Amino acid sequence: MASSPTLDMPNARETLRATFGFDDFRGRQAEVVERTLAGKSSLAVMPTGAGKSLTYQLPAVMLEGTCVVISPLIALMHDQLRSARANGIRAATLTSADADWRETQDAFRAGELDLLYIAPERASQPAFRDFLSSSKLALFAIDEAHCVSEWGHDFRPDYRMLRPLMDAFPDVARLALTATADGQTRVDVMAQLGIPEEGLVLAGFDRPNIRYAIRPRDNPVRQIAALMAERPGPGIVYAQTRRKVEELAEKLAAATGRKVLPYHAGLPAETRAANQAAFVASEDMVIAATVAFGMGIDKPDVRFVAHVGVPKSVEAYYQETGRAGRDGDPAAAAMFWGAGDFATARARLAEVDEDRRNAERARLDALAGLVETAGCRRAVLLRHFGESPPESCGNCDNCLDRPAVTQVTELARKLLSAVYRTGQSFGLGHIQKVLTGANDERIRQRGHDRLSVFGIVEGEDALLLQPLGRALQARGDLVPTEHGGLALGGSAREILTGAREVEIVVPPKRQRRSRGGGSGEANPVGDPLFDALRELRRELAAEAQVPPYVIFHDSTLREMAASRPSTMAQMGRITGVGGKKLEAYGARFLQEISRH
Template sequence: MADSGANLDRAREALRTVFGFEHFRGVQDEVVGRVLASQPTLAIMPTGAGKSLTYQLPATILPGTCVVISPLIALMHDQLRAARTNGIRAATLTSADADWRETQDAFRAGELDLLYVAPERASQPAFRDLLASAPLCLFAIDEAHCVSEWGHDFRPDYRQLRPLLDSFPDVPRLALTATADHRTRADVLDQLGIPAAGLIVAGFDRPNIRYDIRHRQGVAGQLASLMRSVPGPGIVYAPTRAKVETLAAQLAQATGRTVLPYHAGLEPQVRAGNQAAFVASEDTVIVATIAFGMGIDKPDVRFVAHAGIPKSIEAYYQETGRAGRDGDPAQAVMFWAAGDFSQARQRLVEVDEGRQQGERARLDALAALVETPGCRRAILLRHFGEDPPERCGNCDNCLEAPDVVDATEIARKLLSAVYRTGQSFGFGHVQKVLTGAEDERVRQRGHDRLSVFGIVGEDEARLLQPVSRALQARGSLVATEHGGLMLAGDARAILKGEQDLVIVRPQKPERGGRRGRNQAANPVGDPLFEALRELRRELAAEAQVPPYVIFHDATLREMAATRPDSLAELGTLSGVGSKKLEAYGDAFLAAIRRF
């Protein structure tokens, strides 16, 4: 093997000629350097940091084929299109591919740089025999957190990969993920046989994403307002299939935009068609369950919205990370309600006893994120072991500091009323007792004679609901199977004055205004940029690939700003590799010259 300096020189040349980039980003050079030196590596890099380049680039300069193990067919096909557009010889070997014989022949003949497979196939003896028939240069295990039973997307088939890797001891292994806490990292290293020295952790921060978390109050209207203010593609995560269908119809009617549903209950061809339409579009919004997303390699998603809480901070980070992968500004908005946490805590009893403590800790961490009056990004990054600044300047709480209220005394009154009414009534009944409401049911139960009857005045009454939400989020109040509220967690500590409760004073909801369709992509309103986007759409339709596979918006903006007048000048722009320059250069130069 040549020395590391020579290896990286070759890598930088390939970076320029194949991918059209002058410089590596973040830890890409460190990861590529280890791969070229045949060193086993686990790289934890945020979504949008260019993980796929760390194995695609070595595959173009090393002899042999890089075998990429990836969890979803849709993800493989997305990456296949992008790789081929850059002139990389790539193929997939999946149950959806009819050309599997041709792919195997090309592999044996040494005609492939990349071969994508699913873990279910990779763990089979027959596949191991196929790999023995041709030289290999690298195993790349994508979404490697699936290896770990502590990961949030555990896939048992990933646990069967170690024998395959060990069968080829001279082939380096590279594991990649965007999401892994300390426990998950240790498990992935152990399961894949990678020494601790092979761990590379990039920063988790995605500074271009603005985090915004709000109470849910008519979520269809809140989402429609978001869609009016943020043009471009978006993903809305809904908790159930029924909610997916309802929201998709409501949002399409309210905004006039194309809004498509996606969930496992749809006919396979409908589901696949909706996903393909979303990937190819520059303005479509898809409403989906969490079944959607891991298989999407779409860089120009401008917002990700949650119409309920995600499973954990890890899931939230990964799902919101599908926004803004091109580096342009994007938004992550979560709409939550107290009932989300109540239901999630009730579901914990269905989890294996050995996992309950970890799942409860994850839910508590998520509650801390939604309830904090401080910086959202700081909480996210601390969860992954980083030491961020106290303020990020790009989340709702940093952009507009919330009004914070010490609600400890109101919380004690609310908890006391829940206890004294027998821990079997919902919030509405408890609220009537506390405010001294004239109510027949309250009188029938004798609750008008309790010491807590009427002890909350008008000013405090406005805070009862947000206090109830906060207590349910942190697990101090939980719902019974009949919909009542009962004390749990640190409720008794709050009642005894040993624990405080500080909440954010709720604000009135704002209506979002309508913005121009491409304002986010084209902030200066350059007509040349719009002409280049139109040309990109035509070329993409002709090549049957999504527009972003041709060029990202950032590359088009650079074209519009610099107006190159030769292929040589165009080839110096970021994202314009030799294959794309040859395929599309003349067409884009012609469009530029017309201006």
């Protein structure tokens, strides 16, 4: 579609103010919107929280016809549906969970929808293509577009079937959106979806409001309870097994007195749905979950994401931590890891198809590099996605409290030698005992007290054996055996021959609480007006049966509390107060402000 006077950017900014309550675009939003209004196809790679959904919702309001949004999860569609309708956008979903599908189809055929959300499984059906032919289309928007690529970390085969659907409507522009795609994935996504090379809009990956911290795991309940105390507000705790999820939910609730609920595929569907709904509606609840949770949640006020164990890859870590602080307020991402996490992950490489094994191994090595670095965490993350960041970000654990690094090549040779001389079949605990000369019956029974490596480590070096063993396992120089022992792998032989040196980060003697600047309350809790506005928001959300953030974000309430508007015109100038919300809620909030 060619641009016209009604589809220029000044008109787009007027629509942005009137519909969404924003005075201007953020980041690369304007570029994406301008391309879309001009009928050009694009792949927009934008960080979570940068407003990806606005880049198709605003054109959907301006363009003639319906924007078809392909989204991977029903929960995500319904969440975005609530937000779109709250802004006065004519939107509907067509999913297996919707009872009103006939009304939705009739509304589409009648040209009464701005947005129609569907799943890729439905989009790939020939009958759906025929259905779309019954009305005018404005745009195809493909959310979580990295799912189309086999190189992506969340590959979904049904996304591969979208190209034939879109090719049947050659005059309709395509807008693919993702927050997580490295260079190889971006090229593949564009090829699979038929987006020209010049259509790439790369907005960058930095989430400056998130403070990253990665620590060895010692007592995860205590570690996460400390994080919860620092970060009041909603949080997500990711664990790798269902049993661990339930255990963490129970123990964290007991330790903190906060509401903590579990979420995993083994729970009854109604329990999962109830726990998710409680979390979405809450302003302070924590949910313990497997990694499937969160992809379908567009909750902007999550104040922290914690990982108990390592994620699948740097891409997965970036996406999962990106669920924190989507409203732009300060948030935290904490990972608590152990050597066994990498041992398990490397053992699973044997189960991966051979043609993907090298790529998966490279992903795991990149993750180990992030965990093991003594430098800036954010810089490692951003370099992984092809950016050239500064050497220090000032908002990660290593930048705020620079760790010491020590050269441990000789100690590494002793440890690896002990692994080899004991037959490459014992765990790190046994190896430590051998090296430190422990008086242990099991060691004597096996004759390990007569080995040349028995008792050759003492003093400060003995304290470094555990972090060194953890580091060597993360890097793949020690790999797990079938029966739970350790064997030489990776560059172990180069280390033993002196061809490679080893450095590790010296672990802190105690976990330090983060200092100043990112933990703080972004919200002026204790300000009577702000607290009253939040209470009013809760009441209105309950009346409308939507989560509080659908009414207004905290940042909007903060601006109200600071500027204290006294007229509807002044209220309409508050960021985030669009025309529909002003009409629906403006008078109630003005009344509350006048009482203070």
